[in-house]
Structure formats: structure tokens, C-alpha cells
Amino acid sequence: MQLAFDELGTPLRDVTFVVVDLETTGGAPSDAGITEIGAVKVRGGEVVGEFATLVDPGGPIPPQVVALTGITTAMVRAAPRLDRVLPAFLEFAAGAVLVAHNARFDTAFLRAACDTHGYPWPNPAVVCTLTLSRRVLGRHETRSHRLSALATLFGARTTPTHRALDDAKATVDVLHGLLERIGSLGVQSLEELLGYLPDVTPTQRRKRHLAAHLPGTPGVYLFRGPSDEVLYVGTASDLRRRVRQYFTASEGRGRMKEMVSVAERVEAVECAHSLEAGVRELRLLAAHRPAYNRRSRNPGKVWWVALTDEPFPRLSVVRRPRDGALGPFSSRNRATTVADTLAGLARLRTCTRRIPAAGSAEAPCVLAELGRCGAPCSGAQTTVDYAPSVRLVTGLVEGRDTTLLHRGHDQLGELAAAQHFERAARRRDELVALLRAVAKRHRLAALASxxxxxxxxxxxxxxxxxxxxxxxxxxxxxxxxxxxxxxxxxxxxxxxxxxxxxxxxxxxxxxxxxxxxxxxxxxxxxxxxxxxSQPWAEPGHGAGPWRDWLGTADTATDLERTADALG
Known part of the structure; x- marks a missing residue:
């Protein structure tokens, strides 16, 4: 199927490729050293830059490697070490598509080098000419996909010599020869080139026409099956481009390949912007519960922590939110953990027995002996005595009182001072979970009001x-x-x-x-x-003043300093 011009992604003539080849001392990427890097930068069929250097691997080069490449230990003795060469190469290749013959080998060494020397792997798009040649060339054209054989087949101007720059130059000509072959098959863009790989099933490729009618606007797309059932729902800033990716190798998820094989058509809902698309996706997931959406298994299934309606209220985990409830929680376990923490701080009872307003004469449980409960079950507390604990909970949930947070903070300090590090660490995690739940409740309830x-x-x-x-x-x-x-x-x-x-x-x-x-x-x-219509504000006496205590991955906070003190 020939694509319209506006359906193409990045035209290949506008793509910058960096064709790279490495020579190494042999062995695994984590153990072996790089002895030479050669790279050629090309765009639109023209060479725009070259990069070549020997590298001192920091050790002797094995004789068998010397025999293969001709690079001796004496040759690399005056060469720069990899920690000096690597940043220069990363700058040379920045923003380009990386190309190599047997790219898995070269990228494995480059990844290992980045890890060793503290550079983030840029995760570029990678094209393997070995993989591409196996996809394009039949046995009647070549029985070998070695670089030397392909260089001969395509009439490369440089003969591979097991030296990095020569092999990279030969790979450039092989790449251009392969691109000419697949150009007649409709591969005109970078996205289509990356999709032209063996792991794209014929069914995926044949169904590319399902995206042809989609607009290039933000919205929600729905894959529908043979009975018009909704199989999958997703959002996109460009509907046509996003859906077309399901029919290329850029979609590597097994579940999605299976879904595409079942799909009969794709329906689109155009939206004004990404926010509307996100909201519509949530509503469609709740309405259809598509089989291939992981997040649709339990749409809207959340849990809340609420006080029971009885003379001596306790905290209960419920599905239906009540006025004054704390939440929402994505799992029952998280809700239960927060409920237990809150009950312990407020000294609420946790037993499930029904206690009349007049009290009873039952024997108190072990929590009363530990001072974590006032034992209303034994008559030790009246409803009047018990009411302040309830008010502390409602005050925290509604954003009027932070006494319980201060109480938890004091307990944490006492445990740390007494060097009960494991208990302090558990208390720290419990308080973080409680604070996050309270903060989430405040911000969502404030907006909903x-x-x-x-x-x-x-x-x-x-x-x-x-x-x-x-x-x-x-x-x-x-x-x-x-x-x-x-x-x-x-x-x-x-x-x-x-x-x-x-x-x-x-x-x-x-x-x-x-x-x-x-x-x-x-x-x-x-x-x-x-x-x-009214002021939008979160409670001033809730979790807001404690946000620094929650911390983030890149911010040194009070909580993290406490954690460091705890070891």
C-alpha cells in the first residue's frame, strides 16, 4: 500500500545516520576493552563527518585479535583511554540514528562503556544492517550476510579490513544499497525502516490500512474485534501516526501483536487536546473494559477508609465513599495499612465487636495493655472519653487538625533516639503512606467541591x-x-x-x-x-505544610535526612 505524503514520518533523506564499527580485545562487553572506534556520519546519501581513533584498552591485546585486526599493544600504547574517547563519540553521534553491522555487538560494548564511565546511554534508534540484509536478500542473491560478502554484492567503494573506519565506510555503502531495495516496497521514512524487521508479523503489516482513514489530530482510538467488541483503548496526540505504529516493529508487546491480529477496524474519537483525550480514555475504559487494556481490569475500583456509625466508631475499609472518608486507595492493602496507622495514632479501637453506648464488661485485648486502645469494650472508656480520638481523625481527614501527624513525628524521633532503627523505619514508611493519602484526599476533594x-x-x-x-x-x-x-x-x-x-x-x-x-x-x-464559581483552595491545616516531609527522588527532605540517621 502506497502511503500519502502526509502519512510519512521522518523522510529517510532527512535522517542523520552514524554508521559505527568497533574493534575490541574480545570477550564479553563487561570484560573486554575497545581498541578502536570508527564512525561515519551520513545524511541524504552524503558523508558529513567521520570519527576515528585507536583506544588504549588498558591491557594487552590477545595474539588472535592482533592476527585478525592488525592492532597491536604497541600501537595503542600512546592512544587515549576510553574515558576520554567516549564523550567525544557520544557528542559526534548525538541525535543520530545508530547503524552497525551486527548492531547488537557494537551497542552492547557502547552501553557497557557508558555504564562503566558514568554516562547515560542515549538510547538512540538503532538499525542493524545484518538484520536488514537477512530480511531483504534471498539465498539466490547471497549465501552469506557477512560484511565482506555484502560489500562485494553492493560494490562498496571501501573493502572491509577488520579496521573500524574501513568497516564503517563499507557499511555505509551496504546501508544505502539495502535502502534502495526496500524503497520500492514503500519504506520511505525512518519509522517504516525501523518497522521493517523480522518480528513484524505478516498480519500486522497487512492491517496497516486500518489507520489510513484516521486524522492527524489528538484523540482516543478504539480497536474493535470481529463482533465489534472493543479490544483496546488508547490516546494519541496524532491518531494516525500512533495507530500506524501498531503495525510496525516499534510495537514489540506480545499482547498488542495478538490484539492487532484479532482487530477488524479502528475507531477514533477526535478531541480538542490531550486532556480531553485522557478523560475520554478513562470513561471508555470504564464503559467497555477492553480485554487488552491492563488498567481496565478494575476501572474505578478504589478503596476508602471511613469511620463506622456506632457509639464507639472504628476505622473500616469500604468500597463506597462516605462523607468524611479518607482516600481513594488503589488497593485494599494500602487502605488497611493507613487505617491501622491512623487508628494507632488516635488510639481508636480496632476490634470488630459491637459495643453499646453504655459499654460492656468484656476483658480488654492486648492492645489495651500496650496502651494503644482505651478499652471501651471493658467499660474503661465512655463515649465522652472516646470522642476526642474520633475528632482527631476527622480533624486530620477534613484538614482542620494535624495533632496526629505531630504525634507520629514525635514517635519517630523517640524510636530513632532509642536506636530502634527497624521499628523507626517501619514507622517512617507508615507515616509517609498516611501523609500521601491525606494530601491526595485534600487536593481531590478541594477540586471536587x-x-x-x-x-x-x-x-x-x-x-x-x-x-x-x-x-x-x-x-x-x-x-x-x-x-x-x-x-x-x-x-x-x-x-x-x-x-x-x-x-x-x-x-x-x-x-x-x-x-x-x-x-x-x-x-x-x-x-x-x-x-x-468559588475559591479553589486546599486545607491550610492538613498535609500541605508537611509536603517537604514526603520528599521526592531528587530533593533532600526532612524525611530523607531522618532515614539517613536511621541507617
């Missing part, structure tokens, strides 16, 4: 992307391109927005994932609030 809010994000081209949010749900979305007055667009979006009736619970009936997605979009740098 706003009847209407309009946000605007720059689209990067001088225009604006708009979202009308009502009670934590996306009610309308649109764009004002550069030169379009934005406020009339906002008025039209508000007028046509979906009516949202608030429900019960902390999120007013909204889906937790959708509200979280909207919160992340609204709090991105550059996003502005156009209007709001």
Missing part, C-alpha cells in the same frame, strides 16, 4: 487550550488558536458544557482517576484559572 472552574493552558503555538471543570469532572473542552479572541470561546464552552449534579462522598461522585488527571493538568506550570 468547586461547582465550576475554567482553566487555560498555552498550546505552544500562541493559542490556548481550555477545560471547563465541574465538581471534579470535565464538562467541556476546546481551543482558541492563535489570533482567535479567547474569551468568546470560553463563553461558548461554558454555555455548552455538560450539566454535572454533585453526588455524595468527598469527590461528590466524581471518578478519582479523572479528578486526579484534571488536578495535574490544572497545576502544571503556565496553566491559568480563567474563572471559578
Amino acid at each position: 468547586v461547582a465550576e472552574l475554567v482553566g487555560a493552558a498555552p498550546d505552544g503555538a500562541g493559542g490556548w487550550e481550555f477545560a471547563v471543570v465541574r465538581h471534579g469532572r470535565l464538562a467541556s473542552a476546546g481551543v482558541a488558536r492563535r489570533g482567535t479572541p479567547p474569551l468568546p470561546v470560553v463563553d461558548a464552552l461554558v454555555a455548552s458544557a455538560e450539566t454535572v449534579l454533585p453526588g455524595t462522598g468527598p469527590l461528590r461522585g466524581a471518578n478519582a482517576e479523572e479528578t486526579a488527571l484534571l488536578w495535574r493538568w490544572l497545576t502544571r506550570p503556565g496553566v491559568r484559572l480563567v474563572r471559578s
Whole structure:
């Protein structure tokens, strides 16, 4: 099938290739040393740069390697070491597609070198001319796919000599010869070249036409099966380009290959921008539960921690959110852990027995003996005595009181001072889980409480992307391109927005994932609030002041310093 010009990705004539060859001392990449690097940079069939250097491997070169390459230990004695050569080569190859004959060998050595010398592997696109030749050339053309045989077949101007630069130059001519062969098969772009590999099944390739009718706009795509059932749902900033990747080698997931083999058609839902696409994806996943979406197995399945309705309330893990509940949690185990931590800090009972308001005369459990419960079951506490513990929990959840957080912080300090490091580490992790749960509850509930809010994000081209949010749900979305007055667009979006009736619970009936997605979009740098029906603010006496304690992977926080003190 011949593609239209606008369906092509990056034309091959515009792609910069760096064809590389290494000579080594032999052995595994982690053990052996590189003795020579040769590379040729080409674009549009023209050579635009060369890179060649001997490398001192830091040890003797085995005789059999000397016999093969002609590179002796004496030759590399004055050569630079790899720690000096590697950054220069990485700069030379930056932004280019890496090409090699048997690329797995060369990239393995380069990866190992980066790991050894502390450079991040740039993870470039890689083209292996050995793999490509096996895909293109039949046995009637060549019985060998060695570089020397292919250089002869394609009339390479340089003969391979087991020296890095010569072999790289020969590989350039082999690459161009192979590209000429597959060009007649419709491979005109980098994306198609990367897809022209043996692990693309014939079924995948044949079904490429399923993407032909899709627009190049943001949206949601749905793969449908023989009975028109939804097999898979995904989002894309460019629907046509994203769906076409499912029919190339860039899609390496086994489940997706199986899905493509079953799919009969692809349906698209165009969206104003990526936020709308993300929200629609969540709603479609909940509606269809596609078999090939991992995240669709339990859409909307979240857990909450709530106080029971009885004279001596306890914390219970529930599925249906109640007013005053803490959550949401993605798993029951996480909810149970936070409930246990919160009950321990507040000294709430954890037993499940029903205790009347007048109390009872049962024997207290071991938790009462440890001082973690006031033992209302034995009559040691009245409802009046028990009520302050309940108020501490509701105060933390609603963002009015942080006494329990201070109590937990003090306990952590006491454990650390007493050198009970393992117990302190467990307490630290429990407090982090509690803080994260409280912070999430506050930010989502605060957004869900706003009847209407309009946000605007720059689209990067001088225009604006708009979202009308009502009670934590996306009610309308649109764009004002550069030169379009934005406020009339906002008025039209508000007028046509979906009516949202608030429900019960902390999120007013909204889906937790959708509200979280909207919160992340609204709090991105550059996003502005156009209007709001009421102030949008999180509680001032909740988890907010403790955010530094939560920490991040790249920020030194109070919590991490405490963890260091704990060893």
C-alpha cells in the first residue's frame, strides 16, 4: 500500500545516520576493552563527518585479535583511554540514528562503556544492517550476510579490513544499497525502516490500512474485534501516526501483536487536546473494559477508609465513599495499612465487636495493655472519653487538625533516639503512606467541591487550550488558536458544557482517576484559572505544610535526612 505524503514520518533523506564499527580485545562487553572506534556520519546519501581513533584498552591485546585486526599493544600504547574517547563519540553521534553491522555487538560494548564511565546511554534508534540484509536478500542473491560478502554484492567503494573506519565506510555503502531495495516496497521514512524487521508479523503489516482513514489530530482510538467488541483503548496526540505504529516493529508487546491480529477496524474519537483525550480514555475504559487494556481490569475500583456509625466508631475499609472518608486507595492493602496507622495514632479501637453506648464488661485485648486502645469494650472508656480520638481523625481527614501527624513525628524521633532503627523505619514508611493519602484526599476533594472552574493552558503555538471543570469532572473542552479572541470561546464552552449534579462522598461522585488527571493538568506550570464559581483552595491545616516531609527522588527532605540517621 502506497502511503500519502502526509502519512510519512521522518523522510529517510532527512535522517542523520552514524554508521559505527568497533574493534575490541574480545570477550564479553563487561570484560573486554575497545581498541578502536570508527564512525561515519551520513545524511541524504552524503558523508558529513567521520570519527576515528585507536583506544588504549588498558591491557594487552590477545595474539588472535592482533592476527585478525592488525592492532597491536604497541600501537595503542600512546592512544587515549576510553574515558576520554567516549564523550567525544557520544557528542559526534548525538541525535543520530545508530547503524552497525551486527548492531547488537557494537551497542552492547557502547552501553557497557557508558555504564562503566558514568554516562547515560542515549538510547538512540538503532538499525542493524545484518538484520536488514537477512530480511531483504534471498539465498539466490547471497549465501552469506557477512560484511565482506555484502560489500562485494553492493560494490562498496571501501573493502572491509577488520579496521573500524574501513568497516564503517563499507557499511555505509551496504546501508544505502539495502535502502534502495526496500524503497520500492514503500519504506520511505525512518519509522517504516525501523518497522521493517523480522518480528513484524505478516498480519500486522497487512492491517496497516486500518489507520489510513484516521486524522492527524489528538484523540482516543478504539480497536474493535470481529463482533465489534472493543479490544483496546488508547490516546494519541496524532491518531494516525500512533495507530500506524501498531503495525510496525516499534510495537514489540506480545499482547498488542495478538490484539492487532484479532482487530477488524479502528475507531477514533477526535478531541480538542490531550486532556480531553485522557478523560475520554478513562470513561471508555470504564464503559467497555477492553480485554487488552491492563488498567481496565478494575476501572474505578478504589478503596476508602471511613469511620463506622456506632457509639464507639472504628476505622473500616469500604468500597463506597462516605462523607468524611479518607482516600481513594488503589488497593485494599494500602487502605488497611493507613487505617491501622491512623487508628494507632488516635488510639481508636480496632476490634470488630459491637459495643453499646453504655459499654460492656468484656476483658480488654492486648492492645489495651500496650496502651494503644482505651478499652471501651471493658467499660474503661465512655463515649465522652472516646470522642476526642474520633475528632482527631476527622480533624486530620477534613484538614482542620494535624495533632496526629505531630504525634507520629514525635514517635519517630523517640524510636530513632532509642536506636530502634527497624521499628523507626517501619514507622517512617507508615507515616509517609498516611501523609500521601491525606494530601491526595485534600487536593481531590478541594477540586471536587468547586461547582465550576475554567482553566487555560498555552498550546505552544500562541493559542490556548481550555477545560471547563465541574465538581471534579470535565464538562467541556476546546481551543482558541492563535489570533482567535479567547474569551468568546470560553463563553461558548461554558454555555455548552455538560450539566454535572454533585453526588455524595468527598469527590461528590466524581471518578478519582479523572479528578486526579484534571488536578495535574490544572497545576502544571503556565496553566491559568480563567474563572471559578468559588475559591479553589486546599486545607491550610492538613498535609500541605508537611509536603517537604514526603520528599521526592531528587530533593533532600526532612524525611530523607531522618532515614539517613536511621541507617
